[in-house]
Amino acid sequence: MENTRPFHITKAEDQIMNILWSVKEPLSQQQIVMVASDSGEMTFKERSIFTLLNGLMDKGMVQEAGFVRSGKTYARTFQPTMTRPEWYANAVYNSLDGKEANEFLHILRRLLKEEPTE
Known part of the structure; x- marks a missing residue:
């Protein structure tokens, strides 16, 4: 199904994009959640970050940038397109x-x- 509103984003997606634009470096899901949480005005639930980032990737606004070490595993990082x-x-x-x-x-x-x- 083609997105008829490719540049429409939700309040939560807007917060994620503003974080990525202001930090100016690729961030992991956990880093995005940390920055949003530290702002005191997190507009999404922590467990929804995966869905929100996938939605932004579907809209062509975010892309994978690489991986960072996260504990014993690696986490994907994301950057705006x-x-x-x-x-x-x-x-x-x-x-x-x-x-x-x-x-x-x-x-x-x-x-x-x-x-x-x-």
């Missing part, structure tokens, strides 16, 4: 129909021309 700005741009662009998308691009180009470069 796109930056936060790329995700927002795709989310907006894909929510618009053809005419709206062209108008959006035109407005964005105009705004970029007005923005002073650093």
